[in-house]
Amino acid sequence: MLMHEAGADTKEDSMPERRVFIRVTNLEASYHGKPAVRGISFDVGEGEQLSLLGPSGCGKTTTLRCIAGLEKPTAGEIAIDGRIVYSAEHNIDVPSERRMLSMVFQSYAIWPHMTVFENVAYGLRVRRTHAEAVRARVTEVLRMVGMESYIDQPATNLSGGQQQRVALARSYASLPKALLLDEPLSNLDARLRVHMRQELKRLQRESRITNLYVTHDQEEAMALSDRIIVMRDGLIEQVGRPLEIYDTPRSRFVADFIGAANILAGHALEHRPSGATLSVGGARLACAPREDMPIPDADGNYLAAVRTVYPELRRERGDGADNWWPGTVRERILLGDIVNYVLEWPGGTLRVHGFPHTLFCEGESVWVHIPAGRAILIDADGD
Ligand SMILES: Nc1ncnc2c1ncn2[C@@H]1O[C@H](COP(=O)(O)OP(=O)(O)OP(=O)(O)O)[C@@H](O)[C@H]1O
Numbered sequence: 001m002l003m004h005e006a007g008a009d010t011k012e013d014s015m016p017e018r019r020v021f022i023r024v025t026n027l028e029a030s031y032h033g034k035p036a037v038r039g040i041s042f043d044v045g046e047g048e049q050l051s052l053l054g055p056s057g058c059g060k061t062t063t064l065r066c067i068a069g070l071e072k073p074t075a076g077e078i079a080i081d082g083r084i085v086y087s088a089e090h091n092i093d094v095p096s097e098r099r100m101l102s103m104v105f106q107s108y109a110i111w112p113h114m115t116v117f118e119n120v121a122y123g124l125r126v127r128r129t130h131a132e133a134v135r136a137r138v139t140e141v142l143r144m145v146g147m148e149s150y151i152d153q154p155a156t157n158l159s160g161g162q163q164q165r166v167a168l169a170r171s172y173a174s175l176p177k178a179l180l181l182d183e184p185l186s187n188l189d190a191r192l193r194v195h196m197r198q199e200l201k202r203l204q205r206e207s208r209i210t211n212l213y214v215t216h217d218q219e220e221a222m223a224l225s226d227r228i229i230v231m232r233d234g235l236i237e238q239v240g241r242p243l244e245i246y247d248t249p250r251s252r253f254v255a256d257f258i259g260a261a262n263i264l265a266g267h268a269l270e271h272r273p274s275g276a277t278l279s280v281g282g283a284r285l286a287c288a289p290r291e292d293m294p295i296p297d298a299d300g301n302y303l304a305a306v307r308t309v310y311p312e313l314r315r316e317r318g319d320g321a322d323n324w325w326p327g328t329v330r331e332r333i334l335l336g337d338i339v340n341y342v343l344e345w346p347g348g349t350l351r352v353h354g355f356p357h358t359l360f361c362e363g364e365s366v367w368v369h370i371p372a373g374r375a376i377l378i379d380a381d382g383d
């Protein structure tokens, strides 16, 4: 079983079972004896869009370069399309050019002294592809990225976004088995990045090629991925579909790195398999069950994450017995499309993300509701 499915939320969210295309097993890599990747294992399904997401220095690029054959791991195994391309144990190390992958870098790495055509055709020409076939393929991939009218332009005449399109076209041209993309949009300005993100999404849909995408931008990972691997300090912190990672973070790190969350500390009042009720300050907070966690010990200390978008603010108390409290708005910051509140409630302070259609004033008494399914037990902070 490849997918780590925890039950799809909606029909659209359900994913096909995929054949494993890239398998990484216990991968370790170091620079001058200092570990950068500390024993990670994951699969990329055929046609899957998988992202490695994590803060700077967590080992994303190193992992990608090991798969591409540009960096030599210190331990572990990498298989592509069922064939082992690296194995420390069996002393296998297939050279990069025979791994049939294509890599797209942050710095587009297109050659300024060549035309757009020559840039895209380069890999095909090296392989001595017939001139007519080269022309046809280059035209086809340039059309995919909306750059066919620039085919004979010198590459120096292009904007950053256009250069990145040419770099993408070049990576598609040689019909790689998979694309490895390392922060391909991070050199672009914010507006262009959002635009290119949509373009990439379209290209992914059209080409259906397996993509392993490295980014430290959570929005990019959410928007472009079937699954996300959250990395931290050379290790995998959590793997899941974007919504799964967002809605059920397993640790404070994931809760903070993706989206925004309140982390509430409490002790368990009830001991039952269906979830836990925590005492948080003076509040009884019913939390969602967490299948992979032992039944909470009564009186044990636990942490719950509550995303700032999920508490509901009302002027009247709503229905339901659980998780309604009186509170007071202490701070309101109006940001346009969204409104950030800091609320005082029996559990302490709570950050809440609201919308301008209903505005509450600073000092106003409100009712706050945290749906029990939105209070998520997370791992105790280990380090
Ligand atoms: N060529 C190198 N020589 C020495 N140390 C390196 C080298 N490349 C990376 N490292 C170190 O390895 C660790 C992982 O680096 P890596 O480039 O894989 O991180 P990253 O997740 O891609 O970060 P970023 O988001 O900044 O690109 C870091 O501590 C980094 O300093």
Ligand SMILES: [Mg+2]
Residues within 6 Å of the ligand: 060, 061, 062
């Ligand atoms: Mg990097």
